[in-house]
Amino acid sequence: MHVAWMRRLTPLLFLVPAVQVYARDNSLFTSSVTYCSEPDALLIQQFDVTYFQKNSSIWFNISAASVEPNVNVSANVLLNAYGMHPVNFTLDLCSLFHGALCPLPTYNFTGSDSVPLPSSLGVNEKIPSITFKIPDLEAFVQLTLTDVNTGQLKACVQATLSNGWSAHQVAVEWATGALGLLALLSAIWHSRSPDALAPYRLFDLLYLFQWAASIALLDLNYSSVYVAFATNFSWALGLFPASTTSPIQLSINNMRHLTGGNMADASSGSAVALVNRQLSPYNAVAALPTSYQTTNLARETLVTLGNLTTPGLIPRNFPSSVQELDNAGTVQLVTATSGNVLQAGVPIYVEYVGIATANAFMTIFLVALMLLAILTASLALGYGIVVLAGRRTKYTDLLRRRELYPAFAYAWLLRVCLVAVTPVSIFAMYQWTLKDSWLSVLLSVLLFLGLLGFLLLSIFHVVRLALRATPYALYTRPKTITAYGPLFALYRPERYFSGMLFLVSILVKAIFTAFAQANGEVQVISILVVECAVLAYLLFLRPHKTKGADILAIYLALTRVICTGLLIAFIQNLHVAAIPRVAIGVVIAVIISIAVIVMFINTLVNLSLIRVPARFRRRxxxxxxxxxxxxxxxxxxxxxxxxxxxxxxxxxxxxxxxxxxxxxxxxxxxxxxxxxxxxxxxxxxxxxxxRWSLQPSAGSHSRTPSQSQYSSxxxxxxxxxxxxxxxxxxxxxxxxxxxxxxxxxxxx
Structure with a gap:
């Protein structure tokens, strides 16, 4: 039944745009290795194993050592794939290789080789072909060694498996970034006119990217495929993929540690290795075995492999080492009580892109400073060009634009603040919950209050003018609509406040995302209520100036409602099976991908490359x-x-x-x-x-005031x-x- 589910899921998986389409050999390989208990008898420096379906062979590269003498152990091998355990057996190592593994030898073994598996094992028939195609495979192998005399656990190693396919692709990051850049250039060109839609659609596009990433920040048990897909949009939050050697990340680490920060830096290995074992891709691993279940298949497998090796244990091309391994290298120790475990939400997401949890806000802070510097330099350059050109010409239009340039610059600063409000509000408030570095907390407060204060001041000016005069005054005063247009110009005068209500919804969602990290149910339900309220407002009040704008806004709001509703399946307490969660994650990714395509088409419309039917422009x-x-x-x-x-x-x-x-x-x-x-x-x-010429009435060239009437x-x-x-x-x-x-x- 589970295999049938996976086969039905296959067509959906290939709709995800991030999945590559070029051909490759079907293979499975270890993507990360961690200890699941204190390593007493076995230390591992490197463990790379790859299985090739084409010729049914295994390539391995292993560096390990047994360090405890006189240990007789049994081995349990457990394969967990989407919560299922197709392989789970225990075998007595003393019965293999004529007792060469009893007690466990205390020396190092290092080497690599490619070993063909005998056809009698039928490995290809036991692995469904879809296993090699599913992006972000949720499977791992667990090896446990238990003392046969005392029952004490001597070693536990978990190795996650991958097939090389993932919903996170660098090409998709560049494609979405190029789309954002295209929308930005269109917005800059059309922002000469406050009536143009392109500047407002720039915010809609970037907010779509930010929202797609932000709903992966909740305390939910996401399927791995959706988390990987959501990281394609991390750049829209200011979280550009980084490495542990990145100068920016090293500077942030140094700053935090000098100002009271004691949280861990980003791991140099895969973030998957540190994920909480109750979450994907581990899916609540079964309890460690306490009994031995030696199977004929297991014995046959090991004996057959033993025939390929030299007497004793190690393959011929394994170069032995006489130095004992005194540490586990980069292999992490992850247990239920470990402090390095990545919990659901912000920690897992930011670690996926190579940024430590405590570094997330500071990364956004530095990106915000860079963006502000670029904006200031660009506006200053533009002002210099306008002033210089105005001195050499007497064109009224150019003089008018020079007079309106401060309002134009203010509008672009307002647009940048609107784009920055989602990541800054989420990660600034989340930084307050970490209590890591006092300087990080101080900077988060300053940035958040500065951003919020600027927006509130702008809103106050708009509302005051609308109340003291009339909402129509906002649209008929050039300086007002040029400077403050990003807040209201997209909407009808009687609904001028619609953009401000949308801004409130963003802040409310950020509050629940940041402060309710310990309760995924509260996060999902609260955000879903907000999204439903926004959708209802758009459906019943139709605030936009044109029908097309209303349709697009309703479509995007409906997309957010549907995807947020589907997130309910990821609530941990519901214990939804792994395969349905994977299917739901793929469906969400497809819905978001379609929305991105719609916004791409809309960008082409704003560039006048595609024409919109007139009926969508009438209002x-x-x-x-x-x-x-x-x-x-x-x-x-x-x-x-x-x-x-x-x-x-x-x-x-x-x-x-x-x-x-x-x-x-x-x-x-x-x-x-x-x-x-x-x-x-x-x-x-x-x-x-x-026909509008005004003529005095016949026979009269003069009227008294009481008789004066104009007529056409x-x-x-x-x-x-x-x-x-x-x-x-x-x-x-x-x-x-x-x-x-x-x-x-x-x-x-």
Missing amino acids: KAPPSVVSTLEKGGNEDVPGRPRNPTPERNIPLDTTINQPYLESPSETTTEEHSNYSEESGSTTLGSLLPR TSASSPRHSHPPSPLYPHSASHSRHPTIDEHEPITF
């Missing part, structure tokens, strides 16, 4: 800042007209909305545009069509003045322009 929105600048609505830039006309109906003030009292001689005709800076009112700087057709058709601007109600009382019906077409 009324307030005039954009570009339209405002082109048509005249500008308070912040001197010398520009200041009466933007909202597309939405605004209640009229009857005390202001009165007929004009000017004489017809002051009326504008189609040949004369009557813009006045003093009045603060304009017909958007365009000439009106002939006749005196019997009164037309009221246009509603005053929501920003500048005073302009209506000084306006000298006729009223334009918002339902009539106007040619600009």
Whole structure:
């Protein structure tokens, strides 16, 4: 039944984009070796074994030693594959090789060789072919040596197995990084216009990467395939893969140890070797054997292999050594009470990318400083170019852009802070739970408060303007929408606060991720509730300006809800079997991969390489800042007209909305545009069509104030003045322009 499950799983596994597709020989090899008990009788420096299916042979490279004299032991061999134990036998070593292993010889043996296995063993028939194709294989072999006289455990060694396939691939890291870079370049190019979608989609893309990585930071028993897949996006969190010899990691280690830090540095070996044995890929190993179960198969195997060796024990090409091994080299000791065990969540994830648990925040801190330095240098260079070009030209557009450049720079600083809020909030708060280095804690507090303070200050400015004036004011003031647009410009005026609510959801999820590391159930349920609330908000209120934006936001929110819901299967207390967990991990990886492809297509759309159907772009929105600048609505830039006309109906003030009292001689005709800076009112700087020409009523060249009505057709058709601007109600009382019906077409 389990094999059938694995065969059904095969098509899904190859949908994961991280899995390589090139051909290779089917093989199984040891990916890590650890002691599972104190090594009394057997010390290991190196243990590499590879099995090749093609010719049914084994290659090995072993360096070990027996150091305790007069030890008679029995050996138990246990194979754990996805929680199953297809091989589990015990044999008496004294009955093999004419008693050459009784007592256990006390000398070193080192060497390597390739040994063909006899066909009579039928090893290929016993190993399902899918074993060589499943990415991130969850299997290990455990060897235990027990004293036959006292029953005391003398040695326990665990070696994880791999087939070379993994959902973590450097090519995928580069591909997602290239996609992020493409979105960044698109955002930079289109950020000249606050109405452009590309800068906002940059955040959506990077947040998708960050979210895919962050849901692998919970206290859950993930399948190994998903953890490996999630590490493809670690760079989006600022956790770039590193090694123990990395100058940055060595500097962080030194800083921590000088400031009270006592947590372990990153391991030089595989992080898998240090994983808690209750988690994947170990899947709750069975208790150590207490009885002997010698099987004919085991005896036949060892005897056959013994025929290939010289009398005594060791193969011919094994160079012996006379020096005794006094330590276990890089082989780690991992028991239930060991302090170096990696628990689920942040420790396992960051160790997978070669970063120590205590170094995670400091790594992000240094990356944030580098990013800030690059941003500052880029903005300074851009400002220098704009100023230099402005001195050599009198183009109004360039002068306007130079005046708006501080707001433009502020917007990019705001975008960087929005991108950084997820990793900084998670790892800064997680650093507080470690209590490792006082300097790390201090820097985490400063960075977190600085980032949060900047965002809150920006939000306060936006909300204050919206409450004191009107939400439409946010969209009609060029400096406001240019500087603070990343917080609200993507949404309709009546839903301007939607981006701020989304930011709150990010912070709430970060709190549960960082502070609830000891309880995976609380983490999953809380984050799922938040994601469901965000999805419900998007479904019922539709806050975006266009249908396409709403559809994309709902799709991404639905993706987060589904994947977060599937994480429930990884809760340790549910004890879901290993194979279903692997299947669920692959499904989550596939769903996220599809979302990445969707965002890639969206990036191409923003680059105008793909066209979007018009029905997804139809929705009324307030005039954009570009339209405002082109048509005249500008308070912040001197010398520009200041009466933007909202597309939405605004209640009229009857005390202001009165007929004009000017004489017809002051009326504008189609040949004369009557813009006045003093009045603060304009017909958007365009000439009106002939049908909008204003003519006095027949037979009258003068009217009393009570009779004064403007009409586009006749005196019997009164037309009221246009509603005053929501920003500048005073302009209506000084306006000298006729009223334009918002339902009539106007040619600009």
